Structure formats: structure tokens, C-alpha cells
Amino acid sequence: MTLLEIRNITKRFGNFVAVDDINLDIKAGEFFTLLGPSGCGKTTLLRMIAGFDAPDSGEILLDGHNIIDVPPEKRPFHTVFQSYALFPHMTVADNIGFPLKMSGKSLEEINTRVASTLKEVELSQFADRYPHELSGGQKQRVAFARGLINQPRLLLLDEPLGALDEKLRENMQRELINLQAEAGVTFIYVTHAQNEALALSHRIAIMNQGRIEQIGEPSRIYNYPVNRFVADFIGKINMLDATVIKTSSSHLTLKVAGLGEVTVPARDGIKVNDRGVMAVRPEQIRMVAQTSEIADEFQFTGKIKDFFYIGDVTTYIIDLANSTRIEALLPNSLPGHAKLFEIGDPIIVSWQEQSAQFLLN
Amino acid sequence: MITHRRAKWLMSGPPLLFLLIFFAAPSLIMIFTSFRFPGEFGGLAPISIPAGENNGNYGLTIETYQFFFSDIIYLEIFLKSFAIATLTTLLCIIMAYPLALLIARSEKKFRNLMIMLVVLPFASNFLIRIYAWMIILGPESAFSQLINSILAIFGVAPVTLLFSSFAVLIGMVYVHLPFMILPLYTNLEKHDPILLDAAQDLGANGWQRFWYVTWPQSLPGILSGSALVFIPVLGMFAIPDILGGTDDIMIGNLIKDQFLGTRDWPFGSTLSIMLTLTVLCIAGLFSWFARYQTRFL
Numbered sequence: 001m002t003l004l005e006i007r008n009i010t011k012r013f014g015n016f017v018a019v020d021d022i023n024l025d026i027k028a029g030e031f032f033t034l035l036g037p038s039g040c041g042k043t044t045l046l047r048m049i050a051g052f053d054a055p056d057s058g059e060i061l062l063d064g065h066n067i068i069d070v071p072p073e074k075r076p077f078h079t080v081f082q083s084y085a086l087f088p089h090m091t092v093a094d095n096i097g098f099p100l101k102m103s104g105k106s107l108e109e110i111n112t113r114v115a116s117t118l119k120e121v122e123l124s125q126f127a128d129r130y131p132h133e134l135s136g137g138q139k140q141r142v143a144f145a146r147g148l149i150n151q152p153r154l155l156l157l158d159e160p161l162g163a164l165d166e167k168l169r170e171n172m173q174r175e176l177i178n179l180q181a182e183a184g185v186t187f188i189y190v191t192h193a194q195n196e197a198l199a200l201s202h203r204i205a206i207m208n209q210g211r212i213e214q215i216g217e218p219s220r221i222y223n224y225p226v227n228r229f230v231a232d233f234i235g236k237i238n239m240l241d242a243t244v245i246k247t248s249s250s251h252l253t254l255k256v257a258g259l260g261e262v263t264v265p266a267r268d269g270i271k272v273n274d275r276g277v278m279a280v281r282p283e284q285i286r287m288v289a290q291t292s293e294i295a296d297e298f299q300f301t302g303k304i305k306d307f308f309y310i311g312d313v314t315t316y317i318i319d320l321a322n323s324t325r326i327e328a329l330l331p332n333s334l335p336g337h338a339k340l341f342e343i344g345d346p347i348i349v350s351w352q353e354q355s356a357q358f359l360l361n
Numbered sequence: 362m363i364t365h366r367r368a369k370w371l372m373s374g375p376p377l378l379f380l381l382i383f384f385a386a387p388s389l390i391m392i393f394t395s396f397r398f399p400g401e402f403g404g405l406a407p408i409s410i411p412a413g414e415n416n417g418n419y420g421l422t423i424e425t426y427q428f429f430f431s432d433i434i435y436l437e438i439f440l441k442s443f444a445i446a447t448l449t450t451l452l453c454i455i456m457a458y459p460l461a462l463l464i465a466r467s468e469k470k471f472r473n474l475m476i477m478l479v480v481l482p483f484a485s486n487f488l489i490r491i492y493a494w495m496i497i498l499g500p501e502s503a504f505s506q507l508i509n510s511i512l513a514i515f516g517v518a519p520v521t522l523l524f525s526s527f528a529v530l531i532g533m534v535y536v537h538l539p540f541m542i543l544p545l546y547t548n549l550e551k552h553d554p555i556l557l558d559a560a561q562d563l564g565a566n567g568w569q570r571f572w573y574v575t576w577p578q579s580l581p582g583i584l585s586g587s588a589l590v591f592i593p594v595l596g597m598f599a600i601p602d603i604l605g606g607t608d609d610i611m612i613g614n615l616i617k618d619q620f621l622g623t624r625d626w627p628f629g630s631t632l633s634i635m636l637t638l639t640v641l642c643i644a645g646l647f648s649w650f651a652r653y654q655t656r657f658l
Contacts, residue, residue, distance in 0.1 A: 050562060072561045085559035089577045098573075102564030146563070 003028040003186050009058035018044040020210035031180050033189040035197040036207035042190045046156050050079050077154040082162050084143040086131040092142050093127040099150045121145045137168050157189045194234050206230050228359045231279050238326040239277040252358050254278055258324030264356045276360040282329035284355035290346040299350040304341050314339045395630035396421045405626050425631040442611040446594040449533040450587050457541035465549035479542050491603050494532050498522040524606040532600040541586035548582025588647045592640055612636050
């Protein structure tokens, strides 16, 4: 069921187009993420949904009604800011109870609901503390509690985990998923951290320079990126220049620089002589020593040039024939070993046909 | 070799000496004086004197303190001074707040200019500025004539604005307004604008944003400004002297009269001590409030 419809929203700052004719549907109860590099317009879009900026053209429809002219304090949405924006002169309890006070609830009701919310976020003993006496993670939870206590129809989150260290960030991510599922509130989440987006969201919209490149579920975006930008932005990917030499209903035959002929799954709208890249993810690449044999259709010989060890996995930089370079990612599944191959080892590299794809330039 | 201890004494020694000679000693002299008798022709009676001279009034006494508490008029003057100080402080808060808010919310490049405009009157002499108000409020001034002609429409007799409590109040507020504007501005300028966004996002309208976010955070500024206005106003005598009538005498005037007029130094000292004690109490209250506030800011 659609909660929010964003129709042809455009926003300019002088000559700079921050948001360029965006169309989007947000479904009730989903965890929706706006993902993109800095300056892509995701925060601007979020602010327009919250009501802090007015679009130059377009509509935002809630239950079918355009809310463009509704001021922020009247919209049934709340925002969790990156800096949390907790009121420094109010206690934790007063901070959390603030939205209830603004909607005119009785003192009794406010106290009861604040007390139960404090219990949910495990901050009951901090009720009378002030924000400056809390740790980053605790402030974070107060900000969430404050945003959710009066059950808004939409919670807007502007990179709320940005200020946390990695371990805490991961923990908060898991808490967030549970929080959203339990509360059933629709989340619109803004981030530039693609791992976070993949982990948290039901659906992601990738934005670039004010436009949406692709919308879809995390696995869809990761495995079937619609263009070079998306493929490059999400995760790591090998991209080798390629030209289409043959098309069919099931396959494309490519001439790949340095590798020769390779077939990939078919794609709509691609014609012979189209130029682009053959793209394959590092974890899809299979490597064996040259002394072994593989049955795969295309195999390429090469040598290990370098590697990056990060504990659980190692990325190998491989030089194939004609100085073509690709990266492969392998788990360090051999106990006690940092890597499976040494620099200079001759190896054979291959992948399954469905793992690779062609992306237009 | 200059050790750490010796260095500390070298640094704090001279200012300490200065304060001892020119502040502590005179204060102690003042306290001592309040327990003495006034001399026959003014000044002080000697501590010891052959019997028979100066009506037998010599040595130490608490007569001045008894005198102070015996006549209600002195208490009245104290209370009136308090009233003027309180009223001045309130008026300064009311007038300074919108201006300080305006400057704090203006674009950065205009703020310094606006603050300079606020401070500019200090470039001219204090007394000259008071005399200027004599002219503005005098019976021949355009302002007075305007007020009186408006009153005449309603059939009210013309009033003299000068030499009245009204004039004293105007003078006090005029002189002390920058002392309220500046601390308030310094405080308001530091407010994080995102807090207003957060409040609005959570449902607060304009008035609620001011009352629940801006006002509480500005209280330390209001407190500083109030201290800088209330305490000086309490002891002022130039403004009541120049702009006020015979009824507008404040503690400061009374003290000045004792020393320069009736030459009753002991009584002047007593009044000074009463004033100082009052100011110390008020200052203590202000600083207690300030400490109470800063526990969360």
C-alpha cells in the first residue's frame, strides 16, 4: 500500500539543480533508503519530504493529498538528525516527551508513555540525565525514541549512524532493523554508506546528481545494476572495455579488451556494435593454480600481482594476458593462512557465464 | 633563581598590593568610620578628646546604624532605588531581547556592523548623553510639545517630562541598554539553529519554538545582562541628580549628600555599607542562579 507519492519533484539552488524531476512511491511499513554520493540530492529530497524546503515544482502526496503547502510542524513525520539535535537544556525524559507535549497530550499520558519508551530503549535510569552526560550511542537511542514516541506515519533519518564508531554502528544497525520491524513505522533513510543501505533496507533508491538511477531490493541492485554508475557505486566490480559483436534472445557475445570473445546473459535494448564494459564482481571469480584443470568454458591464465588481506577475506590483484588486470575476492577459509596464493603464482581465472554482464557506456 | 612559588608571588604581588591599598584599606576605613561620631564642623570626631568639647560625642558608637533604622524615609529611599533598578532591568530585557535576536539571526557579514552601532554611543561622554536627555525631555523640545499636544486633544493638562521619575527611568534604560544587549547577543548567537528545526519537526509552532527552545537557552545571557544593569543602577546618582526631581532621590544621591552636603561622614559610611551589603546579597543571588543554570548548558 502506497504511503507517500513523490511526483516530478525538482529543486534548484540558483543554477544548481539539486533534485531533478524525481518520481518515487514509498510503501507503508517499508525501510526505504536513499543512497548516493555526497551532493546527489538525497538530503535535499529528505528535507522536502519533512517540509523544511519547498520544491520548485512537483507534488508530494500523502493519502492522495498534496502536502507541499503543509508546514513541517503539521506533517505527521518526524526526523532523526545526524547530530541528533537533542535539546541540551532538557532532560532525557523531557526530550522524549517533547512531541507528546507539542500535540497537547496530558501530563499523565506523557509520563506513562515516556516511561514505557525509556524501558524499550533501555534508558530508564537515564531519565533525568542531560544530553551532554550521555554517550554517542545513548544519545542516538534518545533521538530514535523521541522520533517514534507519538507514532508518526513516516520517520526520516538523515545519516543517523554517521558519528558512531564501527562496532557501535553495526550494533545500532541491527537495533534499527528490529526497531523498524516492531514499530511498523515507515522509514526513509538517507546514507552514503552502501553496506549500511544493503543491510538495512527493504528497497533502495540510488541517486546521482539529482536523479534516481535505480530503485529495487538490495540483492537486485547488487546483482543486476542497471548502469555503470550503479555497478560501480555498490560494492566492487571489475569492468573491462567491451564491444557487442552478436546478440541473441539469451546471450550477448562481447569482444572484451585483452580477453577476446566472452558471452554474457542477454539484456534489453542492446545492439551490435554497442560499446560498454563487461562487468563481473570479484567474489564471482574462481581461481585455481595453473597446475589444476577447470571445466569452465572460458578460462584465462594470469599471475598474482598483489593482494589485500583484511582478515576474513583477501582480494587478489591478477594480471591476465595483455596486461588486463582484474580483482578476485576469496574467503580465507584455510585455517592459519593469510592467503591461498603468493605473489607471482601462475593461476587460472574463470567465472560462470551468468556472473558477468554487459553495461552500456 | 626564580622558583615556581616566588614567580607566583611576583605575578600576583603587585595587583594584590594595589587592591590592598586602594580597595581593602579604604573599605575597612569606611567600616570603621561608620562607628564614629561626625565632627562639629563636618568630617569625623576624634576617637579620644578631652571631655567637654564636641558635645561629649567622641569614641565609637552604633548611633549611625540606629539612626538609619529609626527613620522610615531611609528604607523608603532604599526600596525606591530597588524599584527603579528592577524596572530598569525589566525594560532593558524587553527592549534588548528583540534587538539581540535580530542581530544574532542576521547574516554574519552584517552582525559586526550592527554590534558596532549598538556600542557607538559609548564613544561619547556619559554626562553629555544625560544632558542630551535634558534637552529632549525639556518643555521646549519637539518631543515634549508633541506629547502635550496629544494630551491636549484628550483634555489633559500638559505634563513636564523632565525632572520626574519618568525621566530618570528613561536615562537609566538608555545608559544601560547596551549592557543587556551585548551579553544577550553573545548567548543567542551561540544557539544551534538545528534545534529550532528539530522542535518544528516535532510539532512546535513559532511561539512554542521560542518558549521551549530559544528562551530557556537564553537565560544565562539574561542573567548576565541583568546583573550588569541592576547593580550599577542601584548605586547611580548622576542620573537622578540631573534628570530627576526632588522626589527622585536614590541611595547614591543620599550617600553623596552625606559626604559633600551635610558632611556627616559616619552616616554616609553607614549608608555605603548598607548599599554594599545589599549589592553583595544580590550578586550572590545572581551567581547562585548562574551556577544552577549551567549544570546543563
